[in-house]
Structures are given as structure tokens and as C-alpha cells.
Amino acid sequence: MEAIIDLKNLCKSYGSYVAVDQLNLKIPHGEIFGLLGPNGAGKTTSILMMLGLTEPDSGSAIICGHNATRDPIKVKRVVGYMPDNLGFYPQLTGLENLVFMARLNGLAETGIKENARKILELVGLKAASDKPASSYSRGMKQRLGLAEVLIKKPKLIILDEPTLGLDPSGVKEFLELIKSLQREQGLTVLLSSHHLHHVQQVCDRVGIFVDGKLLATGDLPTLSHQLFGNTGVETSIHLTEELADPAILKAEFSTFPEINGLIVNDRILQFNTTQDITPKIVRRLVELGANIQAISHKQYGLDEIYAKYFEKNTNLTPKHESA
């Protein structure tokens, strides 16, 4: 299937500062992709190149089959973009703002208000449609921003830091809305964020973007695998007494294909495994006569993955400062 976003060797510098460095990325139809990176990583610059609003120094951005640099108008027709700094006419109602935006986008006048009302209902603003935008909370403004994006019936929506400034319940609700749009309307979504947990909640795949470089892409297990090898899960088992012969135990567990490592430290057994096989390990230990006192279990999440990438790349971070 043709990729909705197809970026090849995309580069952009501001003077001697490299903001985006050889960005390669394909996003298929129907995916929610999270571009995750700290402030200044180059996320907005990449998005602007995808929209044809900034010209790349080299490389290409093909969006829904159109070259963003050569055909920005065609890209604009099929992509809905929500920037991180939303602006509305405060004295106009939500409905009036939306109708105004629909006209700006050249949408047909027939049924324009009915359609706007439907979209406002879809994003959960039905009750507030006739209230001025100045009375909207941050979360409501984000929803109105999303409504403005959806009214042009885009194939792809690009959301730059959509959860910025929302409280935890606002974040949850907004992300659930995005997910339901993907499910019900088959939308493809690219969202940028520097919040790990937000991205983790909703994205099918994540790209970790640091210092202009896309360091890794994949779903959580894939990223975990790339970073931690096969040691994705750590299970620690505390026994009531020390083992008489740890070598026997090690030999026994060496036959488990999921186990990559076993460290025996007095009464503590630490298993590194490709997947969570805690019940299987416990069963075998009990069969071998071990008395278990406690079990703890840890699966690497996006936090560890993110931290690991930053740890790995701390030597890259000062690049900007030295520019």
C-alpha cells in the first residue's frame, strides 16, 4: 500500500545549524505515528517541510502522493494541520469560527453550518457551539482546533504538540478522541510531542527524534528490542533461603528459550527474558523445591527507552550550543 507520508533523506539547516538531518520515514494509511523528542529536536521543522511551508535543503517529502515542495497546494487540500499555537476569533462562537475556517478553505456554502455542527458534535463541543471561543477552556480550544482540521475532510492530520497545556484528564480525553477518529474514519495521524506518556497511550508507532535525527522507529516491543536486545522483561525472585547449588538451577533454566540471562545473587534470582514468563519460571522453581518469598517484575517502557536514547546521545546535545 502507498505510504501516506514518505520522507526520503530530508535535510534542513538554519545557517550552520542542522535542524533536520537525513530524515527517512514512511507512515502507512490508518496509522497513528508519534514523533517524540525534546524541545528543539526538529519536529516542527520536519512538519513544516511535510506541509511545503519550509523548503528542505535536500531530500523529498511525498505526502498522499504529492511532492510537498513542488505541490504545496495539493498537499494543503488533503492534509489537516493543527499547529501548537492555535488562534481563534475570541468574540466569535465555536460554530462561527468553524464556519469561517470552512469558507477560508473554500468549502461549498451549501450545508456549511450543518456540517460544522456535526463536526462540533464529533469533537464533543455540541453544547458549547454557540458560546464565544473566548469562554473556552484550553481543552475545548484544542477540540475546536481539531474541528477546524476535520472540516476539510483530510486524509492525513498532523498535530504539533496537541496535548500542550492540557491537564491529565484533558490529555486523556483528547487522545481518546484521536484514537476514535482513526478507528471510525480511517484517518492517518502524525502527532508530535515531547511527552512520553501521551504518545505511548495512543500511537501505533513512535519515532524518537533527537538533535535533528530520527534515532529509532517502531512499536514499543520493537523499540525495546532494539535497545535492550532480547532482555525486554526483568523478573526478580526472592527465595527464603540461599540455593545449595546455583549451577544446577542455571542448567535447568538454560533450556528455556525465552530466558537470555540469569543472575543468582544469594537468595535473589534475576531473570532477563524476551517476554513475560513469570508464571512458567515460578512453576518450575516450585517443582524444584524452592521456597519463594517475593516476586518483582519489570517491563521496559517508553520511559526507559527514551532515557536510554538520551543517555546514548548526550554527546550529541551540545551540537546546537556550539553552532
Ligand SMILES: Nc1ncnc2c1ncn2[C@@H]1O[C@H](COP(=O)(O)OP(=O)(O)OP(=O)(O)O)[C@@H](O)[C@H]1O
Ligand atoms: N526559522 C528558524 N531560524 C533559525 N533556527 C530555527 C528556525 N526554526 C527553527 N530553528 C531551530 O531549529 C531547531 C529545531 O526547531 P523545531 O522548532 O523544529 O524543534 P521542535 O522539535 O519542534 O521543538 P519545539 O517543541 O521546541 O518547537 C531549534 O533549535 C530551533 O531553534
